[in-house]
Amino acid sequence: METLRGSAVSPGIAIGPIFLIQPQGARIVRKFLMPDEVGHEVERFDRALARARAEIDRLGEHVRGKLGEEYKVSEIFMVHLAILQDPKLRRQVVALINNRHFTAEHAVSEILRRYGKSLEEAGDSYLQQRGKDFEDIEHRLQRNLAGQTPEEAARLQTPSVVVAHDLMPSQTVAFDKEKVLGIATEAGGRTSHTAILARALGIPAIVGVAGLRSAALPGGVAIVDGTQGIVIAAPDEATLERYRARSRTIEGIEERTAAEVGRLPAVTRDGRRLTLEANIEFPEEVPTIFQHGAEGVGLYRTEFLYHTAENPPDEDAHFQAYMEAIRALNGRRLTVRVLDLGADKFPNAFPERNPFLGCRSMRLMRLYPQVFRSQLRALLRASALGKVRLMFPMIANLDEFREARNMVREVTAEFDASGEAYDKSMPVGSMIEVPSAAVIADDLAREADFFSLGTNDLVQYTLAVDRDNEHVAHLYSALDPAVLRLIRRTLDEGRKAGIEVSMCGEMAGDINNTILLVGLGFESLSMAPSVIPDIKKLIRSIAWEDARRIAEKALAMHSAREIEAFLVAETRRAVPDLFA
Numbered sequence: 150m151e152t153l154r155g156s157a158v159s160p161g162i163a164i165g166p167i168f169l170i171q172p173q174g175a176r177i178v179r180k181f182l183m184p185d186e187v188g189h190e191v192e193r194f195d196r197a198l199a200r201a202r203a204e205i206d207r208l209g210e211h212v213r214g215k216l217g218e219e220y221k222v223s224e225i226f227m228v229h230l231a232i233l234q235d236p237k238l239r240r241q242v243v244a245l246i247n248n249r250h251f252t253a254e255h256a257v258s259e260i261l262r263r264y265g266k267s268l269e270e271a272g273d274s275y276l277q278q279r280g281k282d283f284e285d286i287e288h289r290l291q292r293n294l295a296g297q298t299p300e301e302a303a304r305l306q307t308p309s310v311v312v313a314h315d316l317m318p319s320q321t322v323a324f325d326k327e328k329v330l331g332i333a334t335e336a337g338g339r340t341s342h343t344a345i346l347a348r349a350l351g352i353p354a355i356v357g358v359a360g361l362r363s364a365a366l367p368g369g370v371a372i373v374d375g376t377q378g379i380v381i382a383a384p385d386e387a388t389l390e391r392y393r394a395r396s397r398t399i400e401g402i403e404e405r406t407a408a409e410v411g412r413l414p415a416v417t418r419d420g421r422r423l424t425l426e427a428n429i430e431f432p433e434e435v436p437t438i439f440q441h442g443a444e445g446v447g448l449y450r451t452e453f454l455y456h457t458a459e460n461p462p463d464e465d466a467h468f469q470a471y472m473e474a475i476r477a478l479n480g481r482r483l484t485v486r487v488l489d490l491g492a493d494k495f496p497n498a499f500p501e502r503n504p505f506l507g508c509r510s511m512r513l514m515r516l517y518p519q520v521f522r523s524q525l526r527a528l529l530r531a532s533a534l535g536k537v538r539l540m541f542p543m544i545a546n547l548d549e550f551r552e553a554r555n556m557v558r559e560v561t562a563e564f565d566a567s568g569e570a571y572d573k574s575m576p577v578g579s580m581i582e583v584p585s586a587a588v589i590a591d592d593l594a595r596e597a598d599f600f601s602l603g604t605n606d607l608v609q610y611t612l613a614v615d616r617d618n619e620h621v622a623h624l625y626s627a628l629d630p631a632v633l634r635l636i637r638r639t640l641d642e643g644r645k646a647g648i649e650v651s652m653c654g655e656m657a658g659d660i661n662n663t664i665l666l667v668g669l670g671f672e673s674l675s676m677a678p679s680v681i682p683d684i685k686k687l688i689r690s691i692a693w694e695d696a697r698r699i700a701e702k703a704l705a706m707h708s709a710r711e712i713e714a715f716l717v718a719e720t721r722r723a724v725p726d727l728f729a
């Protein structure tokens with residue numbers, strides 16, 4: 150039995166067999182063939198090569214068909230296809246199989262890593278990026294040699310605890326949700342998108358677990374305690390029994406809390422009313438958010454349409470998704486965020502040295518206006534049929550906001566000309582997730598209809614701490630005084646301009662921050678639906694006057710750790726039974 154620690158990112162307990170996901174670029178076991186096996190091995194390689202080419206062909210066609218020729222994704226596929234069609238590549242792999250009796254896997258890895266390495270050593274950043282292409286191609290060939298389609302590689306046969314070095318959001322959404330009991334990874338931070346997805350799906354998860362893959366071996370059993378941040382590999386019988394009992398207790402508390410406060414309003418003891426909304430990644434989540442007591446959707450991350458659909462979404466696919474959410478919301482508001490593609494979401498769209506600072510979100514939309522346009526058209530059509538708000542991510546200055554809003558005006562002008570119906574007063578807001586946007590919140594507040602604080606990015610950009618990097622996770626805190634001052638500034642400026650300021654970053658869904666946020670004056674917050682019952686219970690247990698005093702005291706402190714310890718103690722005092 151081995152106990153390992155990491156960051157608890159999605160609460161609950163999972164117990165089950167381990168399903169290990171091999172990372173891209175994993176070491177290939179060296180094995181040599183018998184002379185009479187060589188011919189069969191070459192045939193196996195040829196079949197894998199043909200399948201890999203066909204896959205890329207299909208992917209390239211989809212992207213070209215849906216997004217148009219100039220979309221860079223199709224260019225990347227062309228490069229991959231050209232490499233796979235290069236006769237020299239086949240010649241070199243086959244020579245290793247024939248002459249040195251390498252397995253196809255071993256030969257593929259030897260040749261492609263040789264190419265990749267020579268580009269990485271070229272010292273030119275463009276060529277270094279191309280080195281990544283060879284890694285990708287190798288992964289594709291190795292998967293095809295294992296006879297797996299991309300979907301099969303992610304498909305679990307039995308309910309399991311998924312163990313990986315890291316998981317891309319695209320891998321996480323591809324899982325069969327019924328089969329993933331828990332998730333544990335070596336990489337990642339509290340606000341990485343895998344963590345966010347795990348919370349959305351109610352899957353217990355831990356990230357940043359050092360040494361995980363050497364302790365949690367495939368075929369063994371693991372316990373993931375997503376509340377305490379512990380993974381136990383190969384637990385003994387007594388430990389298993391203890392965790393089974395704890396799991397039943399947690400479920401009992403959750404059910405009681407949800408039943409107690411589910412339909413009640415989020416109102417403090419002295420009568421201050423808050424609106425608690427849900428963050429969603431998929432429209433099919435909407436029917437369940439009401440069971441948790443949500444009053445609407447404060448953030449719909451539409452980029453996940455790219456991960457769940459076979460083809461990149463067109464106007465109709467967007468429209469169908471919005472209508473599914475609108476119907477289920479039955480008059481409650483839906484806040485749709487413009488596609489936040491790039492960075493870790495849809496990572497190969499635009500290979501860059503520094504993707505979190507590059508062509509992400511609105512910057513990518515600016516390069517591909519037709520993609521933005523089709524989303525806007527779908528959204529405006531949907532606005533005629535439900536209560537919809539539109540929100541731009543990653544706004545860093547006023548010109549970016551104006552440019553995006555002008556695009557909305559252009560599309561509404563088309564609707565006016567053609568007589569198509571839409572909501573003429575649909576609110577158009579800005580996320581505040583880049584520090585510069587918080588600094589100029591006064592300017593933005595004059596032109597935006599509402600603000601929503603995206604603290605996941607605001608923290609990483611303010612403190613220069615990668616939200617996905619476990620090695621700097623100790624520096625990543627939404628309670629850092631610098632972050633809190635930006636949040637307060639945004640609230641103050643929004644209030645002065647008379648617009649709503651909400652928060653949809655993960656900070657809003659951490660119960661230890663609730664008293665502070667209520668005390669700062671937030672009137673609406675949006676979070677993972679599963680955390681709403683506890684947070685509602687806390688809000689109903691405190692007085693706004695007390696929360697204000699606590700918030701003032703926290704803001705006068707000088708370190709994130711000090712503030713956190715203070716807020717944790719206040720939270721436990723307010724709702725001791727939630728921590729029993």
Ligand code: PEP
Nearest residue numbers: 582603604605606653654
């Ligand atoms: C945020 O940055 O806080 C946010 C809500 O957006 P995302 O997590 O999708 O980047």
Ligand code: MG
Nearest residue numbers: 582603605606
């Ligand atoms: Mg963000």
